[in-house]
Amino acid sequence: xxxxxxxxxxxxxxxxxxxxxxxxxxxxxxxxxxxxxxxxxxxxxxxxxxxxxxxxxxxxxxxxxxxxxxxxxxxxxxxxxxxxxxxxxxxxxxxxxxxxxxxxxxxxxxxxxxxxxxxxxxxxxxxxxxxxxxxxxxxxxxxxxxxxxxxxxxxxxxxxxxxxxxxxxxx
Amino acid sequence: xxxxxxxxxxxxxxxxxxxxxxxxxxxxxxxxxxxxxxxxxxxxxxxxxxxxxxxxxxxxxxxxxxxxxxxxxxxxxxxxxxxxxxxxxxxxxxxxxxxxxxxxxxxxxxxxxxxxxxxxxxxxxxxxxxxxxxxxxxxxxxxxxxxxxxxxxxxxxxxxxxxxxxxxxxxxxxxxxxxxxxxxxxxxxxxxxxxxxxxxxxxxxxxxxxxxxxxxxxxxxxxxxxxxxxxxxxxxxxxxxxxxxxxxxxxxxxxxxxxxxxxxxxxxxxxxxxxxxxxxxxxxxxxxxxxxxxxxxxxxxxxxxxxxxxxxxxxxxxxxxxxxxxxxxxxxxxxxxxxxxxxxxxxxxxxxxxxxxxxxxxxxxxxxxxxxxxxxxxxxxxxxxxxxxxxxxxxxxxxxxxxxxxxxxxxxxxxxxxxxxxxxxxxxxxxxxxxxxxxxxxxxxxxxxxxxxxxxxxxxxxxxxxxxxxxxxxxxxxxxxxxxxxxxxxxxxxxxxxxxxxxxxxxxxxxxxxxxxxxxxxxxxxxxxxxxxxxxxxxxxxxxxxxxxxxxxxxxxxxxxxxxxxxxxxxxxxxxxxxxxxxxxxxxxxxxxxxxxxxxxxxxxxxxxxxxxxxxxxxxxxxxxxxxxxxxxxxxxxxxxxxxxxxxxxxxxxxxxxxxxxxxxxxxxxxxxxxxxxxxxxxxxxxxxxxxxxxxxxxxxxxxxxxxxxxxxxxxxxxxxxxxxxxxxxxxxxxxxxxxxxxxxxxxxxxxxxxxxxxxxxxxxxxxxxxxxxxxxxxxxxxxxxxxxxxxxxxxxxxxxxxxxxxxxxx
Numbered sequence: 001x002x003x004x005x006x007x008x009x010x011x012x013x014x015x016x017x018x019x020x021x022x023x024x025x026x027x028x029x030x031x032x033x034x035x036x037x038x039x040x041x042x043x044x045x046x047x048x049x050x051x052x053x054x055x056x057x058x059x060x061x062x063x064x065x066x067x068x069x070x071x072x073x074x075x076x077x078x079x080x081x082x083x084x085x086x087x088x089x090x091x092x093x094x095x096x097x098x099x100x101x102x103x104x105x106x107x108x109x110x111x112x113x114x115x116x117x118x119x120x121x122x123x124x125x126x127x128x129x130x131x132x133x134x135x136x137x138x139x140x141x142x143x144x145x146x147x148x149x150x151x152x153x154x155x156x157x158x159x160x161x162x163x164x165x166x167x168x169x170x171x
Numbered sequence: 172x173x174x175x176x177x178x179x180x181x182x183x184x185x186x187x188x189x190x191x192x193x194x195x196x197x198x199x200x201x202x203x204x205x206x207x208x209x210x211x212x213x214x215x216x217x218x219x220x221x222x223x224x225x226x227x228x229x230x231x232x233x234x235x236x237x238x239x240x241x242x243x244x245x246x247x248x249x250x251x252x253x254x255x256x257x258x259x260x261x262x263x264x265x266x267x268x269x270x271x272x273x274x275x276x277x278x279x280x281x282x283x284x285x286x287x288x289x290x291x292x293x294x295x296x297x298x299x300x301x302x303x304x305x306x307x308x309x310x311x312x313x314x315x316x317x318x319x320x321x322x323x324x325x326x327x328x329x330x331x332x333x334x335x336x337x338x339x340x341x342x343x344x345x346x347x348x349x350x351x352x353x354x355x356x357x358x359x360x361x362x363x364x365x366x367x368x369x370x371x372x373x374x375x376x377x378x379x380x381x382x383x384x385x386x387x388x389x390x391x392x393x394x395x396x397x398x399x400x401x402x403x404x405x406x407x408x409x410x411x412x413x414x415x416x417x418x419x420x421x422x423x424x425x426x427x428x429x430x431x432x433x434x435x436x437x438x439x440x441x442x443x444x445x446x447x448x449x450x451x452x453x454x455x456x457x458x459x460x461x462x463x464x465x466x467x468x469x470x471x472x473x474x475x476x477x478x479x480x481x482x483x484x485x486x487x488x489x490x491x492x493x494x495x496x497x498x499x500x501x502x503x504x505x506x507x508x509x510x511x512x513x514x515x516x517x518x519x520x521x522x523x524x525x526x527x528x529x530x531x532x533x534x535x536x537x538x539x540x541x542x543x544x545x546x547x548x549x550x551x552x553x554x555x556x557x558x559x560x561x562x563x564x565x566x567x568x569x570x571x572x573x574x575x576x577x578x579x580x581x582x583x584x585x586x587x588x589x590x591x592x593x594x595x596x597x598x599x600x601x602x603x604x605x606x607x608x609x610x611x612x613x614x615x616x617x618x619x620x621x622x623x624x625x626x627x628x629x630x631x632x633x634x635x636x637x638x639x640x641x642x643x644x645x646x647x648x649x650x651x652x653x654x655x656x657x658x659x660x661x662x663x664x665x666x667x668x669x670x671x672x673x674x675x676x677x678x679x680x681x682x683x684x685x686x687x688x689x690x691x692x693x694x695x696x697x698x699x700x701x702x703x704x705x706x707x708x709x710x711x712x713x714x715x716x717x718x719x720x721x722x723x724x725x726x727x728x729x730x731x732x733x734x735x736x737x738x739x740x741x742x743x744x745x746x747x748x749x750x751x752x753x754x755x756x757x758x759x760x761x762x763x764x765x766x767x768x769x770x771x772x773x774x775x776x777x778x779x780x781x782x783x784x785x786x787x788x789x790x791x792x793x794x795x796x797x798x799x800x801x802x803x804x805x806x807x808x809x810x811x812x813x814x815x816x817x818x819x820x821x822x823x824x825x826x827x828x829x830x831x832x833x834x835x836x837x838x839x840x841x842x843x844x845x846x847x848x849x850x851x852x853x854x855x856x857x858x859x860x861x862x863x864x865x866x867x868x869x870x871x872x873x874x875x876x877x878x879x880x881x882x883x884x885x886x887x888x889x890x891x892x893x894x895x896x897x898x899x900x901x902x903x904x905x906x907x908x909x910x911x912x913x914x915x916x917x918x919x920x921x922x923x924x925x926x927x928x929x930x931x932x933x934x935x936x937x938x939x940x941x942x943x944x945x946x947x948x949x950x951x952x953x954x955x956x957x958x959x960x961x962x963x964x965x966x967x968x969x970x971x972x973x974x975x976x977x978x979x980x981x982x
């Protein structure tokens with residue numbers, strides 16, 4: 001059975017719109033994803049944090065602020081689909097790890113998006129591909145912190161560095 | 172006799188993630204001097220230009236460069252033609268035989284270092300436009316950009332450099348720099364005057380990038396056509412020449428911004444006659460370029476309570492559809508500025524209000540806050556832009572010094588988020604209006620907050636670095652970090668629930684534990700992850716310094732002193748560090764080391780807590796306590812099991828072996844014990860006796876520094892009666908051993924729990940080891956899942972929230 005690979009290159013043809021990064025209060029398009037196993041629940045938690053108004057802009061929501069929109073069914077579903085498509089992780093061999101969407105919420109100007117999965121058996125290495133908001137802001141930087149085996153490994157993806165990153169937890 | 176009662180906490184599992192901190196790492200032992208002074212070793216030696224106090228010295232000098240510029244915009248060609256006469260005054264103790272000038276537009280030449288070195292993996296603003304990381308593909312917009320760069324001939328086209336007599340001077344162009352060879356050596360105190368003629372093609376911002384350019388609108392039913400021009404980095408300007416670096420002549424690669432000199436500007440801007448122009452400086456010929464109505468409105472605005480339209484939205488709309496062949500020249504004068512930018516358009520609405528301030532004799536008492544924006548940015552901009560400018564001035568004046576210029580402007584256009592003296596470009600595609608159900612145009616809450624935030628940030632930059640002239644290229648954090656810190660303060664003061672969390676220390680912990688960091692004190696052009704490094708971490712460091720380490724009073728006084736000392740001067744990070752220490756009276760080297768020089772993070776754990784009470788030596792008390800302890804202890808398992816099995820003891824079968832000791836409680840108070848106690852009482856001094864008889868308890872707390880950065884230890888004790896007490900231990904507690912410390916706490920109440928950093932002040936990255944007894948904190952995800960507002964997508968919920976109402980209703 002063919003396991004889904006992590007990334008296929010799509011050649012963008014004419015018509016792709018270049019979007020100037022709009023002015024935003026923080027001038028920085030950056031987000032963080034934290035991945036670790038919760039010792040109590042035995043689950044692997046994937047927690048994304050991005051700026052709420054950036055997220056809403058990326059999904060085309062222009063009227064409601066994140067605080068309200070992420071309490072609606074539509075808002076939660078839209079964000080879940082959006083993030084599911086743009087963040088993927090796999091084990092050391094590149095086999096995709098299925099993540100379940102837990103939900104999302106706004107806190108201040110941050111938006112938090114939650115996914116979970118059973119704790120992986122093999123925690124020696126992972127491949128992550130974190131493209132959140134990168135389609136909308138070409139200067140978006142996503143930092144992914146993975147914590148396993150009492151170690152932290154960071155994958156940094158940003159302009160010019162969008163390919164999946166492999167991290168290893170072997171000591 | 173009782174000895175210390177032991178309450179032991181299981182040691183928290185050590186995370187082996189102590190990043191290597193290098194304050195004087197030893198090779199043969201692992202002693203790490205976290206409190207070692209930076210002066211003498213890492214910082215430049217103070218001199219007569221920059222003192223050890225952090226203040227400018229008696230010999231402090233900087234150059235002065237004055238410009239007289241005539242510039243003309245050819246709208247059709249999108250081309251600018253200019254002539255400038257420069258007067259360069261050399262205040263340095265050096266003799267100069269050449270001068271370096273910056274030609275920043277040259278970074279768009281196809282053969283420039285900036286363009287030629289765009290790499291796939293680099294982190295520049297434009298590196299994404301070289302294509303994706305996979306070499307098989309490239310985006311269409313990247314191709315278009317490359318073509319335009321190759322074909323359009325961007326860059327400064329220098330057509331003449333002549334001396335005061337009109338004679339040509341030698342010059343050499345090196346990428347984005349030009350060296351002008353002087354006819355005569357320029358000695359200290361002398362000035363030289365010469366003229367440069369040039370032209371260049373305006374860049375289309377949305378295709379090429381950059382910080383200036385034009386944006387044209389399509390004419391539709393709702394919006395007029397026409398363009399907005401924002402002009403910056405447009406004239407050849409002197410590179411900085413400083414006491415600590417000489418010529419700042421690194422090529423402009425597009426990221427690290429600018430080092431510039433202060434001077435006076437007289438600028439004449441020739442544009443189509445129906446343009447409205449905003450620029451650095453004060454308009455000198457209003458009677459020529461503005462009509463009577465506009466001039467009257469400007470006067471009215473000076474003393475108005477609310478912004479006044481100088482050009483109304485309807486007038487701007489009508490103006491768009493005109494066209495004209497004739498031109499007009501706007502004349503501006505600006506004094507003591509380090510740069511000059513301007514914007515022009517037929518589309519501009521213009522509003523203004525006079526902001527009063529106490530100039531303290533060194534700044535104007537009235538500042539004109541003004542905004543220029545097209546109808547497409549309405550109604551958001553007329554509602555908030557000028558007011559946000561006004562608010563920024565009020566807050567920043569409090570933290571730093573009175574706004575130093577006569578005007579503060581906010582411009583809408585293609586360029587989002589860029590700052591110049593007296594004028595800022597704040598985007599405009601931002602805040603597109605949305606039609607509500609009645610067809611009325613409105614703006615989204617997110618747009619409102621975003622606009623207010625960006626205006627605060629950009630106007631704030633007029634203080635740092637336009638006035639406190641730090642080197643943006645070498646130390647980006649000195650303007651971005653300081654300014655973001657003040658922006659955060661201004662946002663919190665805008666309205667009650669302005670949602671800001673990024674200034675909370677906890678928000679930086681993910682970055683600080685990550686493995687790709689570079690220290691804040693890193694040269695700007697090479698910073699790989701620009702954002703969190705230059706903007707967030709220094710900002711949070713300042714928040715921590717203000718709220719936790721120094722307190723507001725000491726911090727604000729020191730910060731204000733730094734700003735005032737270096738107003739219109741060029742500070743280095745060391746001037747900032749030294750000033751903060753000298754004025755606050757607090758040694759901060761450990762703080763700079765931890766936060767600015769290292770990539771360690773904060774993670775302090777509370778490992779064990781011992782409780783000790785005094786042994787009173789009084790047998791009446793101690794024996795009773797021993798008895799109680801014995802009674803509290805579980806019965807011997809062997810004894811209990813024997814009894815269950817029905818075994819009997821020898822003594823129970825042969826009672827004649829029972830004696831005095833068998834019948835007497837071992838804890839009974841004997842006469843000998845009483846006598847010994849009375850003798851002891853006689854020997855003790857009164858104060859010793861008092862202590863023995865007091866109810867004092869001593870707690871021994873073990874802490875370890877898992878993250879590397881030493882920080883104050885902030886504790887909240889909870890007592891048996893439910894009351895709490897906060898104790899703040901200064902960071903110096905770590906000075907003998909930066910990795911572990913035992914601290915004692917004396918109290919007469921019984922402690923039942925201790926929490927480390929209860930207010931989340933120290934950016935502690937791991938709170939699981941912050942509690943005694945150990946408390947298991949749920950993760951964010953767990954909290955979310957269990958909270959009632961979390962929507963369950965599996966459909967378990969029987970309540971729904973509809974889009975137009977935040978009250979839930981049963982399904």
